[in-house]
Amino acid sequence: MFEVKMGSKVCMNASCGSTSSVEWKKGWPLRSGALADLCFRCGSAYETSRFCETFHMEQSGWRECYLCNKRLHCGCIASKLVVEFMDYGGVGCSTCTNSHSKRGENPGVFSRLPMNMQQTNGESGMSIDGVVRTEANLFSQPLVSGDDKREEFTPHRGFGNLMKQDNNVTTAGYTHESSSSSPAQPSLNMALATLPYSPSFATPVVDGNKLMGAGGGGGASSQSHLFQCSASSILQKPSKSVLGTPPPGTSKSAQARIGRPPVEGRGKGHLLPRYWPKYTDKELQQISGNLNLNIVPLFEKTLSASDAGRIGRLVLPKACAEAYFPPISQSEGIPLKVQDVRGKEWTFQFRFWPNNNSRMYVLEGVTPCIQSMRLQAGDTVTFSRVDPGGKLIMGARKATYTVDMQGCGFANGASNEDTSSSGVTENLTSINAPSCPSQMLEGLPEHLGSPHGGNGLKKSEINGGDDQSRGKEKKRTRTLGAKNKRLLLHSEESMELRVTWEEAQELLRPSANAKPTVVVIEEHEFEEFEEPPVFGKRTIVVTSRPSGEQERWGSCDDCSKWRRLPVDALLPAKWTCSDNVWDSSRCSCSAPEESLKELENVLRAGKEYKKKRIGVSQTARNEQEPSGLDALASAAVLGDALDESEVATTTRHPRHRVGCSCIVCIQPPSGKGRHKPTCGCTVCSTVKRRFKTLMMRRKKKQLERDGTAAEAVDEENKEGAEPEKNEGEKEGRIDLNSDPYNREDAEAVAVEKGEESKKSEEGVCWGVSQGGGVLGGTEVGGGEAEKTTSEEQKVAS
DNA sequence: ATATTGCATGATTGG
DNA sequence: CAATCATGCAATATA
Numbered sequence: 125m126f127e128v129k130m131g132s133k134v135c136m137n138a139s140c141g142s143t144s145s146v147e148w149k150k151g152w153p154l155r156s157g158a159l160a161d162l163c164f165r166c167g168s169a170y171e172t173s174r175f176c177e178t179f180h181m182e183q184s185g186w187r188e189c190y191l192c193n194k195r196l197h198c199g200c201i202a203s204k205l206v207v208e209f210m211d212y213g214g215v216g217c218s219t220c221t222n223s224h225s226k227r228g229e230n231p232g233v234f235s236r237l238p239m240n241m242q243q244t245n246g247e248s249g250m251s252i253d254g255v256v257r258t259e260a261n262l263f264s265q266p267l268v269s270g271d272d273k274r275e276e277f278t279p280h281r282g283f284g285n286l287m288k289q290d291n292n293v294t295t296a297g298y299t300h301e302s303s304s305s306s307p308a309q310p311s312l313n314m315a316l317a318t319l320p321y322s323p324s325f326a327t328p329v330v331d332g333n334k335l336m337g338a339g340g341g342g343g344a345s346s347q348s349h350l351f352q353c354s355a356s357s358i359l360q361k362p363s364k365s366v367l368g369t370p371p372p373g374t375s376k377s378a379q380a381r382i383g384r385p386p387v388e389g390r391g392k393g394h395l396l397p398r399y400w401p402k403y404t405d406k407e408l409q410q411i412s413g414n415l416n417l418n419i420v421p422l423f424e425k426t427l428s429a430s431d432a433g434r435i436g437r438l439v440l441p442k443a444c445a446e447a448y449f450p451p452i453s454q455s456e457g458i459p460l461k462v463q464d465v466r467g468k469e470w471t472f473q474f475r476f477w478p479n480n481n482s483r484m485y486v487l488e489g490v491t492p493c494i495q496s497m498r499l500q501a502g503d504t505v506t507f508s509r510v511d512p513g514g515k516l517i518m519g520a521r522k523a524t525y526t527v528d529m530q531g532c533g534f535a536n537g538a539s540n541e542d543t544s545s546s547g548v549t550e551n552l553t554s555i556n557a558p559s560c561p562s563q564m565l566e567g568l569p570e571h572l573g574s575p576h577g578g579n580g581l582k583k584s585e586i587n588g589g590d591d592q593s594r595g596k597e598k599k600r601t602r603t604l605g606a607k608n609k610r611l612l613l614h615s616e617e618s619m620e621l622r623v624t625w626e627e628a629q630e631l632l633r634p635s636a637n638a639k640p641t642v643v644v645i646e647e648h649e650f651e652e653f654e655e656p657p658v659f660g661k662r663t664i665v666v667t668s669r670p671s672g673e674q675e676r677w678g679s680c681d682d683c684s685k686w687r688r689l690p691v692d693a694l695l696p697a698k699w700t701c702s703d704n705v706w707d708s709s710r711c712s713c714s715a716p717e718e719s720l721k722e723l724e725n726v727l728r729a730g731k732e733y734k735k736k737r738i739g740v741s742q743t744a745r746n747e748q749e750p751s752g753l754d755a756l757a758s759a760a761v762l763g764d765a766l767d768e769s770e771v772a773t774t775t776r777h778p779r780h781r782v783g784c785s786c787i788v789c790i791q792p793p794s795g796k797g798r799h800k801p802t803c804g805c806t807v808c809s810t811v812k813r814r815f816k817t818l819m820m821r822r823k824k825k826q827l828e829r830d831g832t833a834a835e836a837v838d839e840e841n842k843e844g845a846e847p848e849k850n851e852g853e854k855e856g857r858i859d860l861n862s863d864p865y866n867r868e869d870a871e872a873v874a875v876e877k878g879e880e881s882k883k884s885e886e887g888v889c890w891g892v893s894q895g896g897g898v899l900g901g902t903e904v905g906g907g908e909a910e911k912t913t914s915e916e917q918k919v920a921s
Numbered sequence: 922a923t924a925t926t927g928c929a930t931g932a933t934t935g936g
Numbered sequence: 937c938a939a940t941c942a943t944g945c946a947a948t949a950t951a
Contacts, residue, residue, distance in 0.1 A: 428941085428942055428943080429942080429943080430941095430942055430943055430944095431942085433943095434924090435924090435925080435926095435943095436925090437926095439940095439941060439942070439943090440941095441940080441941080442939085442940065442941080443940095455927090477927065477928065477929095478927095478928080479928080479929085479940085479941085480929090480930095480938090480939075480940085481939095482939070482940075484928095484940080484941070484942095488926095
C-alpha cells in the first residue's frame, strides 16, 4: 500500500494543487533546474504523456502530430517535451520525430525549437546542433546520398540560427498560440509557428486569438507578415522589393506580387531574385486553403521555350534544385512527386546532366503537367512546400501583365473581399492588353498575354461574360481612363502584340460613326472612343504581287464568296455582297467569285497548314468550311486552339518539309559542325545576304528616326535589296517560319517579300489582319525566330 | 520518320 | 571571367 505523504509539497499541476499524495512524482523541468513536483495522479499522467489530455483537454492549443495524428497540446509546459515543432510549422510527437531522426529518413524536417534544447530523458534524441548539422531533407522520398558537391547543402541553416536566437520568444509564441484546433483547423494557422522570425514577435504580446480567429483572411495577413519578416531576417542584403513590401494588414499586402526570398534554404549563396517566389498572400492562402495545408514558397521559374516544349524537360535553376530538392548523386536522379494546386500528383524525374564541371538540373516528364496547366513559354511555375510533410507543390502563373489571381477563384474558389483594390492590378505595366477580360481555367489563372499567344481569346470567349472578368475589365478601364479604348495598331507594333491581343484587336471595330481621339498612354497610342468598340468581321490581307502590294479580302455572310476589298476596309460584323460598295460588279451574291491564282494558293496553303496544325480533332470543322480562305480565316481565328496542340515548339521545325528554304531551315547548324565564318556555301551566303539586308533596314530605320536624309537611306536599302532580287527569287511565298510577333523577323520577311517570293511555289505571303500588318501565317515560337535572327548575326559576324 | 536522350555549345548574367 | 542555363545536335530508340 502506498503511504500518503503529507508535507510542504504542492502539486504543481495548477488544476490540482494537491498537497498530499501517496507518492510524489517529478514532472517537467523548471527554470531553476529542478523538476516540478506532481502528486501521484498528476505525475502518473505526466509520465505516461497523458497529462494534457487529463488536465488540459478543454484548453486551446491542441494540434495533431503531422505523422501519427496524435493530439498534442502545444504551448503547455507539461507537453513541451513531447512536442516537436518543425522548421516549417506543424508539430510532431517526439515518438514520430525520433523514429524519423533515427532512421535518417527525414532529419531535416525536425529542426527543433529551442524548447528542446533542454535535454530530456533521452527520448527526444538529437540536440539542435545535431539537427542543424544534419543534411536536411524535406522530402518523403528516399534520399540518394549527396555527393561532394552537395556537402554544403544546408538548406535550413537560416532557420536553425534564427530559432536559436529566439528561444524564449518562441516558447512564448506558442503559449499564445491559441489554436482551438479542432482537427479540421486549417493548418494555415501553422504559420504562426514561425512567427518567432517576425520582428513584431519581439513584442511578446501576440494575440494568438486574434490572429487565429481571423480565419482565412487573417491567415493571409499573418502569413504575409510571416514571409516578409522571414525574408528580411534571412536576407543579408534586403532587396528593394522586400523592403518595399507594404506593411501587413493593408489591402495591398494581401495581393501585391512581390518577390520574396524563400524563407529558408538558400543553398549556396543567394537565390537569384528572379527565382524568388512571387506569390501574393492570397495565392498562398488559396493554395493552402485548397489543400488545407501550410504553404512555404520555395522558388519559381519562368518557363523557357525549352521548358514548355514537347521535350518535357524543365531546366531547374541550379541553386534552387540543390537547395530545395533532394540531393542526388547519380545523373539518373530520382523520381520526384509533386502535387499541383488541384491536388493532382505528378511524378517527375529529378536528375542532372554534367555540365562544365557543374550540373544542370532538370525535371523530366513535365509535359503532361505543363499541358494540364496549359502553360506556355513565358508562364511561370512555382514550387512550394507543404507543411507539415514537406510535400512539393507545383503551381503556375500565366504570363500576364495583370498578376491578380484572386479574381480567378483560384482552386478552391476562396472569396476575396477586396479584389477591386488590388494594388497590383492597378499597377499595370503593359498596355498591350487594354481591355481584355481576365480569364481563368480550371481553377488556374489564365494568362492574358503569354509570349506565344494561344488560347486567351478562346477563353475570353468562354468566360468573357463572368462577373470576375467584368470586374477586372472595369479596373483596367479605370486605369486607362474612363473612355473606351482600342489600341492603335501600327503595323510594326502589331507584330509585337501577343497573339491574343492582336486577335482581340483585330476583332474590335469602332462603333458606327465613332470618331476616335488618339491618346498616348505609356508610349502606346490608343484610339479613344466615346462608345465601346464592336466586333467586326475578320478579313484577310494578301500580299499577292511581287511589288508587295496588299489586298484585303472579305467573305460574304450570305454566299460565302470572297470579295476583294480596299486594303484599309473595315467590315462590320455582318457583311454581305450587297454591302460591297467598292466593286459594283460584285455587289451581289449572284456575281461570281473573283478568280485569283494567289487566292487559290492561299487556299491550298491554308488547308495544308490547318491540316498540320489542327489535327484530327478539327477535321469535322474543316469539312464544313466552304473554302480554303475560310480555312485560313478559321485558322487565324482559332489560333488559340492551334496553340494548344503545340506549345512553344523549339525542336527543329517539324512543320517544314525537306528542302524547305525558309529562313529558319537554311540556317547553318549551331554548335558542333557549324559552318565557319569564312564558309561560302549556299546556306551561309544566303544567311549573310539576309543579315546584310536586315542590318541595312535597321540602319535605315535608325536614320529615319534620327531625321536624316531619307534619300541616302533609300539608296542604301536599294543596294541591299537589289542583289537579292537578282538572285532569281520568284513569286510571293508563304513563309511559315516568320514569326509575326517578332519584329526583326517580320522586318526580314517584309524585306524578302519581293525577292523570296519568286522562289516559292506557294505564291502568296498571307496573313490575317485588320490592322494592316503583314502577318505570317503561323505562330512559330518567338524564341525560334529570335534564334534565327541571332544565328544570322552569328554567321555574318 | 519521329521521338527520346544525353551532352555540348554559347549567350547571358552576376560577382 | 566564371557560372548558369537555354537550346541545339547527334546518337539512339521507337513507331
